[in-house]
Amino acid sequence: MKPQTNQPSPENIMKIGTGFWASKILLTAVSFQLFSKLSEKKTMKAKDVKETLGLKCTDRNVYDFLDTLTVFGFLTREGILETAIYSNAIDADTFLDINKPSYIGGILEMMNNRLYGFWGNLGEGLLTGLPQNEAKRSEDFFGLIYEDPEKLKEFTNAMSGIQMGNFMTFAQKFEFQKYNTLVDIGGSAGLLSLMVAKYNPHMHCTSFDLPPVEPIANATIQQFGLSDRVKAASGDFFTMPIPNAEVVVMGNILHDWDEENKISLMKKAYDALPANGAFVAIEGIIDDERKQNVFGMMMSLNMLIETGTGFDYTFADFNRWANIVGFRTTSLLPLAGPSSAAIAYK
Structure with a gap:
């Protein structure tokens, strides 16, 4: 939780209030087995993720989805947008790859x-x-x-x-x-x-x-x-x-x-x-x-x-x-x- 200061700020209110957004992004990635597929391929471009998962949304939607997971610390990224190459961060690779015994x-x-x-x-x-x-x-x-x-x-x-x-x-x-x-x-x-x-x-x-x-x-x-x-x-x-x-x-x-x-x-x-x-x-x-x-x-x-x-x-x-x-x-x-x-x- 955000420490209390003398200056009011809406930051923590909005962070908690929109918490279900963050939750659903992670839960959706798990339901798609995104981390398992990335672990198997090692690295993937956004267009490859889109094709592998069968996504019908726009490319921009895919970038937003993957980049948000990157900011959250579940993915790593080199490049940006069309040139971006994604891979699992260590926690996701260890605990969210369904093929590993450490899967949670x-x-x-x-x-x-x-x-x-x-x-x-x-x-x-x-x-x-x-x-x-x-x-x-x-x-x-x-x-x-x-x-x-x-x-x-x-x-x-x-x-x-x-x-x-x-x-x-x-x-x-x-x-x-x-x-x-x-x-x-x-x-x-x-x-x-x-x-x-x-x-x-x-x-x-x-x-x-x-x-x-x-x-x-x-x-x-x-x-x-x-x-x-x-x-x-x-x-x-x-x-x-x-x-x-x-x-x-x-x-x-x-x-x-x-x-x-x-x-x-x-x-x-x-x-x-x-x-x-x-x-x-x-x-x-x-x-x-x-x-x-x-x-x-x-x-x-x-x-x-x-x-x-x-x-x-x-x-x-x-x-x-x-x-x-x-x-x-x-x-x-x-x-x-x-x-x-x-x-x-x-």
Whole structure:
């Protein structure tokens, strides 16, 4: 955010007010797989991009699109207009090329296909307190996602994409030398378990999610060649006990629910742990003063859009719930970007 000065300026107002322009430019580039195609070709002229993507707009529109992405830092450019040659900047080449294992575009694809439209109803969500997604047609949002194979695949890729950097950091920074087993609750495609196993050869991990997700997780596990130490298991963490392990992880799970259900899930994790075991929640933990982690606060509003009653939380909130459940102590481990691992020890 722009620092406050004594002189008024409309700059920040216009920057935030037109933020959906910038968002849609990036989301459109991802939906076109522009960065993947550029990674394959290494460099492209605007006319080549136009032809490859099948664009029917004017050349000037293409220049505006590519040059804006350049100013944003996603592309690099040599020359100008007709002579310009474009290539991926390092971040886009690493994280937005669909052919690389580091691809995080799944969450951006879901934002473009689902959330962009739903967020247009944020005002209605605030006025009514009701979700603004598919649940407007059915009360069971997660049921709708899990019964549609295409929606489930998109959702799984999105959850993997938004957390991949956190999973890699967590796998390398957490004190796994004290433990041997881990279960990831709501593990989706199994990437957290895979990252932990990759960086910690002694660890045995289980990715636990609803039955429709198990084939997706198994395919990912086979892709990484870690089936000897990473398994997928099926079940409903609300209706059955959480599998026992020395470390129980929930990534982007607690924030889906209201406070009562958050505490209930933490109690289930507590029951699954041995003495000195660790429960870990990986999310955009909001700073206690609520002045810095704007991503966490926006994600919390996204939970209004998605669930109506879910919300993101501060470490102080987490400590209070951990105390209610009976955990012995807590700590906070910063991860990638605005996310952290809130840890409670039994």
